[in-house]
Amino acid sequence: MADSKSKRYAVVTGSNKGIGYAICKLLASKGIVVVLTARDEKRGLEAVEKLKLESGLSKHVFFHQLDVSNPASVSSLADFVKHQFGKLDILVNNAAVLGCIVDADALRASGIGKEQLKWSEISTTTYELTEECIDINYYGAKRMVDALIGLLQLSDSPRIVNVSSGAGKLASFPDGWAKNVLSDAECLTEEKVDEVLKVFLRDFMQGSLETKGWPASHSAYVVSKAALNAYTRILAAKYPKFRANCVCPGFVKTDILHQTGFSTPEEGAEGPVNNAAILGCIVDADALRAAGIGKEQLKWSEISTTTYELTEECININYCGAKRMVDAFIGLLQLSDSPRIVNVSSGAGKLALFPDGWAKNVFSDAKCLTEDKVDEVLKEFLKDFRQGTLGTNGWPASHSAYIVSKAALNAYTRILAAKYPKFCANCVCPGFVKTDILHRTGFLTPEEGAEGPVSLSLLPDDGPSGRFFEGTKESSFVSYEDDYYLPNGEKFILPNFN
Known part of the structure; x- marks a missing residue:
């Protein structure tokens, strides 16, 4: 068995080509050991050899045959992962079929994306194709989760990514029973999703899709992806220590639609591999809820644990991710009038959360801030974390990755404001919002939390730049100037990060 403590392991289904292959390549490039899978063993082995040649990461890529529609095949893969690695950190459910036969020439001639595509005119389907689509796209993902959930629970940072589609959005459904069931996030269960799929297949067989409130064409794919989205929400509620999400990779050039997409597989892989923001630690949800957060001082070190991998990921996403976005879009932003x-x-x-010392001094000196200086601070932080010297070298003692990543983001915002004086570049704390990142223990709704960011997005041209806001109110980068209050009027007591 490999040294599983210091490494991270991923399984990607349907990955001998297209988006799945690109996901494997991108994960391997980040140092993650990846199991590439395919129904056809010969094609899978060829893909692994190609990936090893392209990336030079032969130690990071394994192959195992997998047919997600075959329980025995899924079980065989789970046994391989168990004996080879002892745990699993990331499961990417990518395997999918379209559920119909598409006329490739008609699809290419349709000017897809330029005018509304009439799917019924360029595709045909059968009950067998429809049933296969539901079985692979939805039940295949379920089989994978059921088989690997025990190994994912052994991870310090378990992730489930279900590759879905914009076609699975409920706007594609006529109003009716199925749409209502899949829309009710709080009451979703696997049994309810199974019932929706059972009724869909029955109505398809009886030729009554349109009269019973189903998408009229492309229906198997639409329904299977809507079911996958619902299942993802069920998983997130059932396993609060996991990060379970679904993602539409975009309209990608793959064989499933005869290479008619607009994005490359590499571009399509970025969404499944990336996340928008993370906490950098694992929080005990029950302890957090029981702590009376905001009512008495919360000792963060008593309810959370972290690792170097989580810490590094937190810096990479929360700070470096924002930098990558700015670097990619700065040219387009400069074309804007506002x-x-x-x-x-x-x-x-x-910065009030930082002990006095070098890092705090660097971040405090707004006039002398540079991206190189911020990068140096983060480099030192990661080094000290690895060496176990955070407390002695002037860093926050707990919850440190999140604190440092957000302090770095604040510093970067001030750098941007100075570098681009015609921009309005600001940072904002949305408040303590009910989101999954802290197990929905906040006091504000997501809509209330959105008010600050939206307000800053709509600032007048002579508005402030390089500032820190709490909601819609300007605040300090350093100190907590105002008291915070709970919805019942009681004073909010800030957590203890020591």
């Missing part, structure tokens, strides 16, 4: 950059930060990034 460019705005809003970095969603946190009150946890205020």
